[in-house]
Amino acid sequence: MDEKDLLILQILEDNSRLSRDEMALMAELEPDEIETRIAALEEGGVIRNYTAVIDWDKAVNGEVAAIIDLKVNPERDYGYDRIADRLSRFRQVKSLRLVTGVYDLQLMVTGRNMQEIARFVSEYIAPMDRVRETATHIIMRTYKEYGHSFMDRETTERIPYSL
Amino acid sequence: MKDFISKRAKTIPPSGIRKFFDLALTMEEVISLGVGEPDFCTPWNICEASIYSIEQGGTAYTSNRGLQPLREAISDSLGKNYGLSYDPDREMIITTGVSEGLDIAVRAVVDPGDEVLVAEPCYVSYSPCVTLAGGIPVPVPCSGKDHFRLNPDVLMERITARSKVLIINFPNNPTGAVMRREHLKAIADIATDHDLLLISDEVYSELTYESRHTAAATVGDLRERTITLNGFSKAYAMTGWRIGYLCAPEDICNAALKIHQYVMLCAPVMGQVAALEGIRKGEDEKDRMVREYRVRRNVFVDSLNRIGLSCHLPEGAFYAFPSVEKTGMNDVEFAETLLKEEHVAVVPGSVFGEGGMNHVRCAYAVSRKELKEAIVRMERFISSHRG
Numbered sequence: 001m002d003e004k005d006l007l008i009l010q011i012l013e014d015n016s017r018l019s020r021d022e023m024a025l026m027a028e029l030e031p032d033e034i035e036t037r038i039a040a041l042e043e044g045g046v047i048r049n050y051t052a053v054i055d056w057d058k059a060v061n062g063e064v065a066a067i068i069d070l071k072v073n074p075e076r077d078y079g080y081d082r083i084a085d086r087l088s089r090f091r092q093v094k095s096l097r098l099v100t101g102v103y104d105l106q107l108m109v110t111g112r113n114m115q116e117i118a119r120f121v122s123e124y125i126a127p128m129d130r131v132r133e134t135a136t137h138i139i140m141r142t143y144k145e146y147g148h149s150f151m152d153r154e155t156t157e158r159i160p161y162s163l
Numbered sequence: 164m165k166d167f168i169s170k171r172a173k174t175i176p177p178s179g180i181r182k183f184f185d186l187a188l189t190m191e192e193v194i195s196l197g198v199g200e201p202d203f204c205t206p207w208n209i210c211e212a213s214i215y216s217i218e219q220g221g222t223a224y225t226s227n228r229g230l231q232p233l234r235e236a237i238s239d240s241l242g243k244n245y246g247l248s249y250d251p252d253r254e255m256i257i258t259t260g261v262s263e264g265l266d267i268a269v270r271a272v273v274d275p276g277d278e279v280l281v282a283e284p285c286y287v288s289y290s291p292c293v294t295l296a297g298g299i300p301v302p303v304p305c306s307g308k309d310h311f312r313l314n315p316d317v318l319m320e321r322i323t324a325r326s327k328v329l330i331i332n333f334p335n336n337p338t339g340a341v342m343r344r345e346h347l348k349a350i351a352d353i354a355t356d357h358d359l360l361l362i363s364d365e366v367y368s369e370l371t372y373e374s375r376h377t378a379a380a381t382v383g384d385l386r387e388r389t390i391t392l393n394g395f396s397k398a399y400a401m402t403g404w405r406i407g408y409l410c411a412p413e414d415i416c417n418a419a420l421k422i423h424q425y426v427m428l429c430a431p432v433m434g435q436v437a438a439l440e441g442i443r444k445g446e447d448e449k450d451r452m453v454r455e456y457r458v459r460r461n462v463f464v465d466s467l468n469r470i471g472l473s474c475h476l477p478e479g480a481f482y483a484f485p486s487v488e489k490t491g492m493n494d495v496e497f498a499e500t501l502l503k504e505e506h507v508a509v510v511p512g513s514v515f516g517e518g519g520m521n522h523v524r525c526a527y528a529v530s531r532k533e534l535k536e537a538i539v540r541m542e543r544f545i546s547s548h549r550g
C-alpha cells in the first residue's frame with residue numbers, strides 16, 4: 001500500500017464508475033497499472049464491493065431501519081468473533097461493529113416496518129446465548145451517510161465571472 | 164453641475180468583462196469556468212471557530228497590524244513551508260485580502276512618475292493600483308514560448324532609469340505558470356543590479372503540483388528588497404472572509420502600516436479568527452483540496468489538448484490557459500460565442516494584458532462533473548466552427 005494506492009482508493013470512494021483511462025489521468029499512472037493495482041486491492045480484500053450511496057427516505061420503499069446495541073458476554077478463546085459471525089449471517093443485519101463504551105456490538109437492521117424489526121430482535125437476537133441486553137433505536141431520519149450529506153441545502157449562487 | 168469625477172478615476176479602465184457578466188446572468192444552465200475562486204466551501208471547522216468567536220462577543224476592532232497569534236502562526240508557517248523569516252511584530256500586517264495588501268504596498272513605495280514593471284498576463288488590479296498611486300505601469304509580457312514565466316531578457320528591455328518596482332505573481336493567475344528557484348535567480352540578479360523593489364503576490368503558493376513553491380524573498384538577496392503578499396482566499400477556500408497579509412522589511416512595512424491604519428484600520432476580526440483556525444488546524448483539508456485540484460487539472464488539460472485547444476500543463480493555481488488560435492477566432496470572439504452558443508463562461512486572455520491575447524482562462528475550480536460537461540460543450544462548439 002503506497003501513496004498511489006491511497007489516491008486510487010480516494011478516487012474510487014468518490015466515484016467508482018470511472019473508466020480506467022480517466023482514473024489513469026487522475027492518478028498520473030498508466031491505465032495498465034491502474035488495472036493491476038485495483039486488481040491487487042480487490043484481491044487483498046481492501047476493496048470489498050462497488051455500491052451506491054442511496055437516500056432510502058427519498059426512495060420511499062417503506063422500509064425502516066434501526067440501530068441495535070448489544071451487551072454480549074465474550075467467549076473464552078474467541079472473544080466476540082463467533083457471535084459476531086453468527087449475527088452477520090442474518091440478511092436483515094446491514095452492518096455490525098464492535099465498539100467501546102456501555103455496549104459491545106452495534107448492528108444496523110432494516111425491515112419492512114417496526115413490528116418486523118421488533119420481532120426480529122425479540123425472536124432472534126435477544127434470545128441468543130451470551131446476549132445480555134439489547135437497546136433498539138429506530139432511525140427517524142438520515143442526514144449524512146458515508147461522507148455524503150442528504151440535506152437539501154440551498155446552494156449559494158456563485159457569480160459567473162471574477163478575475 | 165461640475166463633473167466631479169477625478170481624472171485618476173477616469174483613467175483607470177472599466178472591467179474588461181462587464182458585458183460578459185451581464186450576458187451570463189440572463190442565461191440558464193451556464194457552466195462557469197470564469198470564476199477565480201475555489202468551488203469548495205470553507206472547511207467547516209474554520210466556520211465553527213468564527214461562529215463561536217462571534218457568540219463570545221468577538222466583534223471589535225483588532226490592533227492595526229492584526230491579531231498577534233495570527234501573525235505568529237503565519238510567521239511560523241512561512242518559515243516551515245518556504246524558509247521565509249519575518250518578524251510577526253515588525254515585518255507583517257494582516258490585510259483585507261491580498262487586494263488591500265497590493266494597494267498599500269504600491270502606495271507605500273511609488274511616487275508620481277515612477278515606473279512600475281508589471282509581468283503580464285496578470286491579475287487585473289496591478290496596473291490600476293499603480294495608476295491610482297500616480298505611478299506608470301510598464302507591462303512586461305510573458306509568453307507561451309517561455310511557459311509564461313518572466314523572461315529576464317524581456318524584462319531587461321523594459322527597464323529604464325525611472326524603473327522602481329517590479330510586480331510578479333507566481334503561481335500565476337491567469338496562466339498557472341510557476342517560477343522555480345532557478346528561474347527566479349536571474350530575476351533576482353536583475354533586481355539587484357538595477358536596484359528594483361519586488362512586489363511578489365504569492366496568493367497561490369500552496370497550489371503547486373510539480374514542486375514546492377519558491378518564495379521570491381528566499382532567492383539571492385531579494386529579501387531586503389521584496390514585499391511578499393499572500394493570503395487565505397485560495398489555499399483555504401476563504402475568498403469571502405477577506406484575509407491576506409503583507410510581509411516586508413521593517414521600514415517598508417511601517418510605511419504600509421500607516422496607510423493601512425488610515426484606510427482600513429484593521430482587517431475584519433471574524434475573518435482573522437477564521438484564518439487562525441485555518442492555519443493551525445486546516446492543513447489536512449487544504450491538502451485534500453490541493454489533491455483534488457491536481458486530479459481535475461490532469462483530466463481537464465488533457466481534454467483541452469484532445470479537443471484541439473493546445474495548452475501546456477500549468478504547474479500551479481487552478482487555471483488552464485489554452486490557446487484558441489487554431490479556431491480562427493480571437494480570444495474575445497471565442498469567449499463571447501462560446502458563452503452564447505454553449506453557455507460556457509471562460510475569460511478572454513487579453514483582459515489580463517497583451518501577453519494573454521489569443522488565449523482564454525479556464526478555472527478548473529469547479530466539480531469534476533461540471534468540468535466534464537464543459538468539455539463536451541466546448542468540443543461540440545469547436546467542431547461546429549471548424550472550416
Ligand SMILES: Cc1ncc(COP(=O)(O)O)c(C=O)c1O
Binds near residue numbers: 199286396405
Ligand atoms: C493573483 C491574485 N492576487 C490577488 C487576488 C485577490 O485575493 P484576495 O481575495 O486575497 O484579495 C486574486 C484573486 O483572484 C488573485 O488571483
